[in-house]
Amino acid sequence: MNRTPRTLNRVLLGLLGLLCVAAGAHLVLVCLVPAYAGWVKGVLAEVDASRLTLMNDTRSPGRDASWLWLGLAVLAAVVLVLLVVWALVQGRGRVTLFSREAVREGDGRGVVEIAAAVPEQLLRQALTQRPDVLRVSISAWDQPGEAAGLRIKLQPRAGADPLRLVEDVDALVETLDERLGLRGPVVLELVSGARARLASAERVR
Amino acid sequence: MSKPRPDLESINARVRRRELRTGRSGLVVTVVTLLVLLLGYLGLEAGTRAVDHKPWLIKPDAAWAWFVGLPDTAQVRIGVIVGGVLLLLLGLGLLYAALAPGRRPVRELPARRVIALVEHDVLAQALVRGAQLAAGVGAEQVRVGVDGRGVHVSIRPTSGVPVDAEAVRAAVAADLERNGLDPATPVAVQLAATGVVGQ
Numbered sequence: 001m002n003r004t005p006r007t008l009n010r011v012l013l014g015l016l017g018l019l020c021v022a023a024g025a026h027l028v029l030v031c032l033v034p035a036y037a038g039w040v041k042g043v044l045a046e047v048d049a050s051r052l053t054l055m056n057d058t059r060s061p062g063r064d065a066s067w068l069w070l071g072l073a074v075l076a077a078v079v080l081v082l083l084v085v086w087a088l089v090q091g092r093g094r095v096t097l098f099s100r101e102a103v104r105e106g107d108g109r110g111v112v113e114i115a116a117a118v119p120e121q122l123l124r125q126a127l128t129q130r131p132d133v134l135r136v137s138i139s140a141w142d143q144p145g146e147a148a149g150l151r152i153k154l155q156p157r158a159g160a161d162p163l164r165l166v167e168d169v170d171a172l173v174e175t176l177d178e179r180l181g182l183r184g185p186v187v188l189e190l191v192s193g194a195r196a197r198l199a200s201a202e203r204v205r
Numbered sequence: 206m207s208k209p210r211p212d213l214e215s216i217n218a219r220v221r222r223r224e225l226r227t228g229r230s231g232l233v234v235t236v237v238t239l240l241v242l243l244l245g246y247l248g249l250e251a252g253t254r255a256v257d258h259k260p261w262l263i264k265p266d267a268a269w270a271w272f273v274g275l276p277d278t279a280q281v282r283i284g285v286i287v288g289g290v291l292l293l294l295l296g297l298g299l300l301y302a303a304l305a306p307g308r309r310p311v312r313e314l315p316a317r318r319v320i321a322l323v324e325h326d327v328l329a330q331a332l333v334r335g336a337q338l339a340a341g342v343g344a345e346q347v348r349v350g351v352d353g354r355g356v357h358v359s360i361r362p363t364s365g366v367p368v369d370a371e372a373v374r375a376a377v378a379a380d381l382e383r384n385g386l387d388p389a390t391p392v393a394v395q396l397a398a399t400g401v402v403g404q
Contacts, residue, residue, distance in 0.1 A: 001220055001223070001224065002228075004228040004230050006223065006226075006228040006229070009228060009229045009230065009233050010229060010302075010303045010304070011303070012233075013229060013232065013233065013236065013299050013300075013302050013303040014299070014300055014303030014304065016236065016240075016296075016299050017295075017296045017297065017298070017299030017300035017301075017302075017303055018296065018300065019296065020292050020293070020295045020296025020299060021292075021293055021296030021297060021300065022296075023289075023292050023296070024288075024289045024290065024291070024292030024293030024294070024295070024296055025289070025293055026289070027275070027285055027286070027288055027289025027292065028286055028289035028290060028293065029289075030275045030276050030285075031275070031276045031279065031282050031285050031286050031289070032286065037275070037276055040275075041273075044272075044273045045273070047273075048269075048273055064257050065254055065255050065256070065257050067255065069251045069252070069254040069255035069265070070251070070252070070255035070256075072247075072248075072251040072255075073248045073249075073251040073252035073255060076244045076245075076247050076248030076251060077248050079244055080240075080241055080244045080245060080248065083237045083240050083241055083244070084237065084241065086233065086237060087233060087234050087237035087238070090228075090230035090233055090234060091230055143216060143220075144211050144216060145211055145212075145213065145216050149216075149220060152319075156327060158330045159330050159331055159333060159334055160330075160331065161331060161384075162314060162323045162327060162328060162331050162384055163314060163383065163384040163385055166314050166316050166319070166321040166323075166385075167316070169316075169319055169321075170316050170317045170318050170319055170321075173318045173319055174317070174318050177318070183213050184213075184216075185213065185216050185217050185220045185320065186318065186319040186320065187220060187224055187319065187320045187322065188316070188319045188320065188321045188322065189311070189322045189323075189324070190321075190322070190323045190324060190327045191324050191327065192324050192326035192327050192330070
């Protein structure tokens with residue numbers, strides 16, 4: 001329910017994977033297969049030759065080194081920043097506002113905001129009292145549409161009946177729909193204690 | 206007003222699709238951390254080379270010469286081969302992460318309003334009672350596992366008391382159906398050869 005860029009993740013991971021496979025295969029082949037080593041030597045010799053002339057032509061004034069090295073350093077820095085951005089957008093999308101609507105009454109215009117705490121607390125109160133629920137965690141996530149999405153994570157008592165819980169939460173959420181007048185997607189997860197990471201560490205917008 | 210908002214059904218469909226599979230976020234963060242260290246070092250070396258400084262660890266020209274001169278420049282050929290194999294495996298692992306569906310260990314239960322996902326462990330624990338009653342043994346003698354393929358029940362019978370595996374299987378299948386899951390889910394019941402003494 002978050003805004004993690006899943007497709008981008010897979011595409012970039014795949015590209016990195018291909019890169020590693022190519023590099024690893026090269027190292028292995030160059031040591032084990034003389035024919036490949038010979039061919040690669042030829043190719044790399046050409047590359048090396050053009051690299052030397054390039055380096056010579058692009059010497060920075062007053063220095064021995066070519067300014068291409070500086071360009072490489074800058075490129076590395078840019079890619080580094082992009083990578084950090086890529087890591088930071090994982091798991092984002094948590095919100096503190098459930099909905100925000102412009103309303104008009106007569107000549108007046110205003111905005112009605114419902115804090116995420118409202119549905120969170122309403123649901124939490126109804127759920128923590130249940131004997132078959134050990135822990136409750138509710139969070140709100142940014143969604144297209146009129147309201148935020150809700151993620152309800154419940155850790156049921158061992159052996160509790162899942163369908164009954166689901167049906168009861170179903171009814172609870174339908175009541176919530178009526179009370180708030182807005183509907184957003186709701187994900188109910190019944191989790192076991194072993195993997196419980198009920199307190200999210202995601203950043204809140 | 207702005208453009209029309211999507212309706213709940215289509216939003217739910219998208220949420221459901223995303224919730225049933227992992228997004229590989231954890232792996233991304235790990236990979237980025239390693240890459241940042243690597244790129245930081247490479248940038249540093251390139252930078253020191255650009256200003257004609259002494260290299261920090263490895264002179265870029267020497268590293269390039271070593272690479273171009275492989276395999277002759279490899280002092281420890283085995284080392285290079287092992288390194289290459291490790292890189293290869295890493296690459297295959299990343300490719301697998303990128304291409305494999307990565308289904309989360311949950312099953313969806315039918316619900317009117319919410320998208321209900323039950324972790325396999327939770328479902329397994331709920332199925333123990335039915336299996337235990339049908340087998341006529343205590344709960345400690347039953348172990349239920351649920352995975353993507355189906356349900357696996359393993360029972361250690363009380364010594365001398367036979368257990369009807371078919372009855373257990375039927376009971377678990379009925380439980381699955383009662384919970385709104387596919388009754389045709391494969392249920393495998395396995396009786397241990399050694400029993401529990403006394404009960």
